[in-house]
Amino acid sequence: MKVTIDPDKCQGHGRCFGGAPDLFDSDDLGQGIVIGDGTVPAGLEEAARLAQANCPEYAIEITE
């Protein structure tokens, strides 16, 4: 499983890096970024799905 953030949609609400700090971080402007290449380590699939479900801008994509 892999997560990506569409930077054109992200407005920096911070629900991703706030709720799943092992998968997401924020850049110097406070916009969301994925950690590493976005590969979701085993056990964090649920956290990834919740981040996607909570992003107010529908900016997070998950590929299985």
Next chain:
Amino acid sequence: MTISKPPVEDFATDFDHTDPEWVANPFPIWDELRETCPVAHTERYGGAWLPTRYEDVSAIAHDTEHFTSRTVVIGNGRPGDDAPPAPMGVAPPISSDPPFHAIARRLMQPAFSPKSIEPYNEFTRNLCRRLLAPFSDASQIDISADYAEHIPTLVIAHMIGFPPEDEALFREFVHVVLEAVDAPIEERIEMFEPIRIYFEQQIMDHIENPRDDLTDFLLNAEIAGQKLAPEHVFGTMVLLIVAGIDTTWSAIGSSLWYLAQHPDEAERLRHDPELMSLAIEEFLRAFAPVNMARLVKEDFDFNGCPMKKDDWILLSFPAANRDPEVFEDADKVIIDRKVNRHAAFGLGIHRCLGSNLARMEMRIAIEEFLAHFSSFSLADPSDVVWSQGQVRGVRKAVVNIS
């Protein structure tokens, strides 16, 4: 100003967000409108529309082509040509439209990123403890006047480097700025005068004695190699005071007001600190304090509603947050709600720049309150005062403490 208005008989055709029924409990009103008339209208304020469904609030918040942020607080009457012009508006970036908005916003973003906010954690925690210390042996505390109203006020004063002893003045400014929109232009200028003078003095002091705070940050900021226009610096500083205080005060107050009526939930939070992040998002959803406004740019048909140029839109993120289409058991407060795509900080390009700061203040304020009092309960549920207008929050709520 609002006392002489007739009471609202039908919120679908004559809504008023300052009506006592709305102020006391707006949720049933929104729930009914969502079912019967999802975009309500009123002739009050010169004509305004109220979408209550999440989908419509989101569509308008994202549509900067048909709606302008030139004025984001509804006043009495159509703003016409008195309103400060787009694209900058009176208080960039909140009053700005694209393309200027992105420039004004980008400038501020580094100062409000999570990493820039973190250094203020300790200041905030010490502040909360200092506010609570005098109540160690007391039997009651007003969560608004004794606690919540001071926290964002003193944090923002600290961040911009203004004297903390002027705290009451800042809350007065918030009042004037929100009220001044109703007044005729000459009166507005007159009411703004003391604010302008005060800010000028503080800004002069920063120019003479440079230091490392947000005021200096703005004074040194540049757009395309040029220092910001003085009215840009002034407008943004007023915005930080206005946007930072009422909003967070309200969010902290509503959260504690809820916990004061649900001691079992307070106890859960004391024992399971992990729960706090979820609880904060749920308080933000259920008691979202901020309604914004937009103006219709040109005559335009929105879902069959004939919107006219300069009609107001009351953009109610709080109403969107109660939409059962988007939230399961939308009318229930569930402090461990996991799926919660709330819009308390807005949607689209104007997403609250202070959201990381506001969340930090809420968390620390609630944590410290829970740690300081082993139990607390609302003294008299009928003696709670809510603010009136676009920012909703507790302005008086006395709790018994032990």
